[in-house]
Amino acid sequence: xxxxxxxxxxxxxxxxxxxxxxxxxxxxxxxxxxxxxxxxxxxxxxxxxxxxxxxxxxxxxxxxxxxxxxxxxxxxxxxxxxxxxxxxxxxxxxxxxxxxxxxxxxxxxxxxxx
Amino acid sequence: xxxxxxxxxxxxxxxxxxxxxxxxxxxxxxxxxxxxxxxxxxxxxxxxxxxxxxxxxxxxxxxxxxxxxxxxxxxxxxxxxxxxxxxxxxxxxxxxxxxxxxxxxxxxxxxxx
Numbered sequence: 001x002x003x004x005x006x007x008x009x010x011x012x013x014x015x016x017x018x019x020x021x022x023x024x025x026x027x028x029x030x031x032x033x034x035x036x037x038x039x040x041x042x043x044x045x046x047x048x049x050x051x052x053x054x055x056x057x058x059x060x061x062x063x064x065x066x067x068x069x070x071x072x073x074x075x076x077x078x079x080x081x082x083x084x085x086x087x088x089x090x091x092x093x094x095x096x097x098x099x100x101x102x103x104x105x106x107x108x109x110x111x112x113x114x
Numbered sequence: 115x116x117x118x119x120x121x122x123x124x125x126x127x128x129x130x131x132x133x134x135x136x137x138x139x140x141x142x143x144x145x146x147x148x149x150x151x152x153x154x155x156x157x158x159x160x161x162x163x164x165x166x167x168x169x170x171x172x173x174x175x176x177x178x179x180x181x182x183x184x185x186x187x188x189x190x191x192x193x194x195x196x197x198x199x200x201x202x203x204x205x206x207x208x209x210x211x212x213x214x215x216x217x218x219x220x221x222x223x224x225x226x227x
Contacts, residue, residue, distance in 0.1 A: 033214050033215075035217075041219055042118075042202060042217045042218055042219035042220050043158065043202065043217040044217075045212065045214045045215070045216065045217075048213050048214045055213055056212060056213040056214060058211070058212055059212075059214075091157055091158070098213070101146070102146075102148055102160055102163050103148075103160070103204075103215060104160065105157040105158050105159070106157060107156075107157050108157050
């Protein structure tokens with residue numbers, strides 16, 4: 001299966017811990033997007049990356065959140081010192097060529113902060 | 115005004131009927147429009163894309179776009195209980211400077227057997 005792979009599917013953290021979410025794009029895709037979804041709400045854009053570059057991070061909170069997409073390996077969304085309000089589903093999507101293109105989503109990571 | 119606006123529903127239709135889902139957007143220079151289906155607890159799945167004014171048909175689905183009115187819709191013919199899901203409208207919005215699709219909050223569709 002060459003789809004978008006996210007792991008872990010479920011992540012439980014206590015307040016103050018760090019959460020690391022991983023995403024491998026579809027084969028042949030070099031554009032990765034992270035979205036957050038709260039219950040009964042739509043998808044909120046967080047960050048758009050290409051290999052080794054952050055293209056648009058306008059949706060990402062200025063503190064505690066960071067993202068990377070290294071030359072080798074998956075894209076990582078990192079949340080430091082998690083708070084209960086960070087509990088949400090985090091979806092990664094990829095596209096072959098960027099802006100205006102259709103997105104293909106991974107299965108998501110459900111983050112629960114105790 | 116929300117950037118991408120959808121009626122949250124639920125929209126309830128009987129099996130076999132036509133379901134009509136609507137979406138309006140705020141950016142006059144938007145060029146790419148998508149409909150995604152999301153089952154409860156699952157990830158969004160692309161079902162239609164449309165880029166030009168008019169209608170685009172794919173099986174039981176028809177997407178309609180009117181850029182002058184900043185309006186895009188999705189029609190589902192012969193609705194089935196398996197179509198019960200939340201439908202998300204997604205739009206690129208270059209006028210905002212954002213380089214990613216903007217999603218509406220979704221319309222929940224219920225197809226009654």
